[in-house]
Amino acid sequence: MNKPENTTSGSVRTVDLVQKGLARRYKAEKRFRRMGLCAISFSLLCLAVLFISIFGSGYSAFQQTVIELDIVLDPSGLNPNNLAGADFNGLVKTALYNMFPEVKDRGEKKKLLSLLSSGAAYKLADFVKAHPDRIGKALSLWVPADDDVDMLMKGHINRNLPETERRLNDQQISWIEALEEQGKIKKKFNTTFFTAGDSREPELAGIWGATCGSFYTLVITLILSFPIGVAAAVYLEEFAPKNRFTDIIEVNINNLAAVPSIVFGLLGLAVFLNFFELPRSSSLVGGLVLTLMTLPTIIIAGRAALKSVPPSIREAALGVGASKTQMVAHHVLPLAMPGMLTGTIIGMARALGETAPLLMIGMVAFIVDIPGGFTDPSTALPVQIFLWADSPERGFMEKTSAAIMVLLVFLVIMNSAAVYLRKKYEKRW
Amino acid sequence: MKKLLLSVLSLVFIAGVGNVGAESRDYISIVGSSTVYPFSTVVAENFGKTTKFKTPKIESTGSGGGHKLFGAGVGVQHPDITNSSRRIQKSEVETAMKNGINEIVEIKIGYDGIVIANSKKAKQFNLTRKDIFLALAANVPNPDGTPTVVPNPYKTWKDVNPELPAMAIEVLGPPPTSGTRDAFVELVMETGGKKFEFIKAMEKADGKQFKSICHTVREDGPYIEAGENDNLIVQKLDANPNALGIFGFSFLDQNADKLQGSVVEGVAPVFEAIADGSYPVSRPLFFYVKKAHVDQIPGIREYLKEFTSEKAWGDEGYLTDKGLIPMPAAERKKYSDIANNLTPLNASDL
């Protein structure tokens, strides 16, 4: 091009050369673009498939089967001052037997009783505690049904199978059908799932304890890992002299990213539990371990973001007399923020979904009480999912999927926050 | 901005650490086997809901990890109880003694049946322990009848026993780190191996070789180590009708519509058959209590009482609903007495 004499002397002109290749190049362009689109559609498709499969098996957990009982709160057994000693179980039993007066045999009675959840008596107890004025009166109360009944009502148990292959026998199903006819059994929105802690009865199990545990753990992780990660990235990228020491740090950080998460659990066990004697199973320790685990991710992403800020910005800032710290804090850091946030979000998302390191520090546990602080024993959402996925009861299967959905909601919220922040900061030169 | 973040950071961190000194434990801490976990959690939940005490915290760490934590010492930071799917070992008791735990109370809670099952879409298997041994051992007696062992040549069930279907051997089972595997090897493979005279003779003459023949499971493909998640095995079996799986009875009980238990030695794995001992493959489950912690950590005595009550571990108790096979009444009496009197374990009994 810059030697026009060549083109004039030869028979071929540049413009012809360009023209000749143009069709091919445009085709390549189209192909490239289509490849990009394919890649992104593939990823989104995977996401959609995962979402649909989770939602498909989990949505039914948001409903719960309840049975209506007509209970007479006999004042003889209920002393308003000592409700803890009252026999609520007996009241529930009587109410149920009254609905089916034809059941006399002891074995049959037991079968009948097994339609109700063991939570029915607790539900009644809570009601009476809240309304002591109702003692002596009759009331009708919706109490949770057993998980097998729940599964049957939701169609997860096939009524047409031979009797020996069902958890419910023919007689129990006939009772349920009788209840259905009377309108005394129905499905309602499952509030227990969102308000209760863990339980070994699927119909009483809830996600709230694990959600609180995850929240406390992530608060610690975020508060520690984001500033430390950003600070480390800034130091390594902007301030650190290029010497052996910084090389060691850099290799170290890259290496820590590849350490399997369960090894961080071993570290937590040795350092935080055995050396510092922090309380076992607490979200504080969980948060610290997850901080160490996510730090490398955040540092590496942060450094990549800092690297991508053009040197001209730095030179301009230094040129007008800013100190190095000022240049970083006022110019480089804001520009690198979107990338840093991306790294943090990915890191936090990983921390939110991680089970293995929590195993070693005692968070893979059965904890019924809702944790109230950083040092209370707690589990986390992925742990809850892991434990439920390993439970024999069929009812836990939909609970597992539902818990995953709750976890995903958390994730979507976190990502939306990142989108907002990124939009605020993102710049293109 | 950064200064603000840094100050919040120190706030939370130090507030968290700062309160640690005043922390105290008023709940029972339990660790141990993932097999006992489903049972002890039910008891713990009932205990928490019916008494003034808090619900115990139960970690699922595996029996080995549980004994390690349990034996680390006396004190509030150490667990009070460990669940175990096998008996405590002498070395573990010794470690505990060394760390100041002089008295350990052993409670046996019942039995766990180990079943071999496959999908309902295929035919039910009728196996003997000899068949299972021949199908799964790494080395089997030479098919030509000489008293030597050769690497397992069998590919299909029909090769093992002409009465079995001509299906490729594919068994999903627990890994060697699992107590279920240990019990399976001992109860099935060892007995199966003893059906051969020369192997039986070996037991007396050369115990080590006997064990290595009977306890080594083949690793050339037909036996697939499938991890500890029994639900996953159940679902894999449902998706693959050609495979058999080895897992705990409670999973078969819950999935009776999808899976069928194979008949072993003519007995099907149903609750009654396991309970009366006619089904040959079941193993005891235990938990161990640190006596020094009783009366110091609130609720241990009451928890033991709940666990050893008839409404929990009795023939009609709620633990049987969860798949635990109860002990005979006399044995239950023995262990509830131990729980009441806190009779410590005698190390020489092991």
Added chain:
Amino acid sequence: MTPTYILIILLLLSTAGYYLGRRRALAVVEGTGGPKVLHSRPVYYGALTALWCAVPTLFIFSFWLVCESTVITDMVLSKLPETIQSLPADRLNLVMNDIKNLVNGNIVSGEENADLQAAADYYQYLRSLSQGALFVLISVICIGAVSILQNRIRPELRARNHVERVIYYILIACSVLAIFTTIGIVLSVLYESIRFFKIIPVQDFLFGLKWSPQTAIRADQVGSSGAFGAIPVFIGTLLVSAIAMIVAVPVGLMSAIYLSEYANRKFRAYAKPLLEILAGIPTVVYGFFAALVVAPVIRDSGALMGLDISSESAMAAGLVMGVMIIPFVSSLSDDVINAVPQALRDGALSLGSTQSETIRHIVLPAALPGIVGGVLLAVSRAIGETMIVVMAAGLSANLTLNPLKTVTTVTVQIVTLLVGDQEFDSPKTLAAFALGLLLFVVTLILNVIALYVVRKYREQYE
């Protein structure tokens, strides 16, 4: 007066120090030319005052809290009756727990006991005394610091340099944390690893071709082959990670290119966070998906083609893991591609290259260091991933590079060995620590190589 309140007061005092310092700085130069006479901008004088308040008090605060509980415990124990005091130390620890339960109003183990109640009251008294003292101490230090600085603040005080030096040290401390983590990890696995190597010789572990932990004790083993050979486990890890990278790198990179170069702003704003959700789905979910959906599909399609594919193939685990780590590649690459100056693109486009040529020849090389960082991170994640492989790839250690066969990975083995039912001090459990250590060393070596390669390449580019 709990520690949390003291901490809040401390922060309030520091904030007050900040405003006082700034006001003082402005007051000093009042009438002599205003803020421009100052060496640093007024905020730096404020920040310096705040640092003087916060740094020493924070140290004292944490030190105090660490010592407080030990001192109070000792004092309370010394007041207890002789019978209790004669108990061994670990039993005393339990008694102390009871006393603390009383103090905190928790459930206690037995019935009311006058001695314990007295001890609890004494404990409470000591604790409020100590915290009152701490409060006074911290306030005095803060006020002292502020008044000293009020006198020191002059126009020529180089406040900015002081503040910046403190920030510099904080930054160094943050990055050195990585080294401490490494040391911590090595120390926490080293002891058990050494015990393992006392039982199993190092060379058997490093170069053994057979991994079969089912026979625990050497004397029990059949034949002489070492059953704790790590090579098949590591080959399995590499195989699964390689499959994952074959999925993740092209898909991730092309997604990133499309998002940053072709997609409009709106599409990008939604698609990118959606992709990031892939990285956050709990790995248990992926594991179930791989084991129950992908693996049977692969097995059945293999059967159609006459291939014998195991239902726990490395392929299923690798593919699903690849999907999971797509965002690691795509999001980070997208950010760095986006940060390539527009001038470079404009230059290439104005010379007549098509958009894809610009991307391939100009943008990607410019963004390469960042992309490599993202890919390395993705590789790390693939190596360290556990649950997917546990569920989909199984535990059988085959020494093979065939992706259709069953393999096992280091992480799977570590998890299974650690949570097993076997005795914790047996070589089976100890092997988990040795595997962890070896994985650590191997990735360290890989990273050192990567560092040199990347650096060499970058120098050529610049």
